[in-house]
Amino acid sequence: MTELARWAVLGAGGISGDFVRALPAATLGRLHAVGARDGIRARAFADEHGAPIAGTYDEILARGDVDAVYIGTVHTTHRELALAALAAGKAVLCEKPLGIDVAETEEILVAAQAAGLPLVEAFKYRFGPFADRVRDLVSGDLGEIVEIETAIGFAADRGIRRLFDPSLAGGALLDAGCYPVSLAVGVAAWAGRLDQPFVVSAEGVIGETGVDEDASAVLDLGGVRARVSTSITRALPRTATIRGTRGELTIPNVWGSRAESTDAGEISRPDGTVEPVRTATVSPMAAEADATIRALREGRTEAPEVPWAQTRATARLLADWRAAL
Structure with a gap:
């Protein structure tokens, strides 16, 4: 049996809550970690949803036991977090819009191509x-x-x-x-x-x-x-x-x-x-x-x-x- 992929959720807001509540219905992955700008908020969200690992964005992306990240933050942070996640070797599922303009969108796509990693804009x-x-x-x-x-x-x-x-x-x-x-x-x-x-x-x-x-x-x-x-x-x-x-x-x-x-x-x-x-x-x-x-x-x-x-x-x-x- 193939081991389930380990998901990290970046962002502790409402849409991230919906994502982690949906994740048990997925067949290929499970919730493993939560990252937020504030590590204390991340820990509270992780405790609420049963994630064993919590920390700041940088702490979560530096971990070797995270396979993919879901980005559920405000639009203006998508670029920063997507680029950091790809550089850290993680697959990325990013809430829409991927970038706030054409230049940001293209920069993220180019980074994913260079990294050879999945990047999916989350139009559910x-x-x-x-x-x-x-x-x-x-x-x-x-x-x-x-x-x-x-x-x-x-x-x-x-x-x-x-x-x-x-x-x-x-x-x-x-x-x-x-x-x-x-x-x-x-x-x-x-x-x-x-x-x-x-x-x-x-x-x-x-x-x-x-x-x-x-x-x-x-x-x-x-x-x-x-x-x-x-x-x-x-x-x-x-x-x-x-x-x-x-x-x-x-x-x-x-x-x-x-x-x-x-x-x-x-x-x-x-x-x-x-x-x-x-x-x-x-x-x-x-x-x-x-x-x-x-x-x-x-x-x-x-x-x-x-x-x-x-x-x-x-x-x-x-x-x-x-x-x-």
Whole structure:
């Protein structure tokens, strides 16, 4: 029996808590250590979740008994921690967005390539049976893909500093808008159409603190038109509609949750018939953890669910969308 990989979680916030609660559902790894900027906070988090090892980021990354790290910290620390983890020989699963801009994203990817280690951007909706089914449908059954429309938005408490503080790379685009953009990029790629994507038009609201609070855009991804919307000041539907010449796939809850992947959609055909699409569910955070360890064991630097070419395209479109505002 293959020994389970040893995970270290960097960051002791809410999303890291969700990750460690999901990790027992993974088949290839287990929680081993917790790192935080404050070693005392790391110890408290480790005790709460049953990790034997705790310390500062540097202390955890210096250990030889850590195989992979999950980065669940604020956006502006992803670069620093990802580069340090790769230099220390660890596989990396990093919360989205990988970098706060194109330059940071590229720097981290180049470092992973040089290190020969897995680096996975943690778009959890990409993992599980339903995501696999969507890829299959887009690559053939729906015909030629012509358009995708999708959104994500919520009314956030303005006291949540990381969302509204520009020094922490706050704003709707990086926190939430990366989801619809990455889905649009994925759909175009699965359809074999992703080529020189660009922002056709964009509009939105820049708040008093200088961050983008609400925005929409039209993207062109090799002939696939994408209409995307995001907000941190109002709720938006969590739906996606993918239109092809042989059918239209509607997914009511395309993003799922941190605890359970999406399992339902339906295809409307040109002849008026409607076909349900149903799959089993999984813990998506456990699935992305296993994808990272699978890549590590197989000597790959990328997970097929989130290829680096798509990470790059998403980062570029987000930057261009923000610039267009």
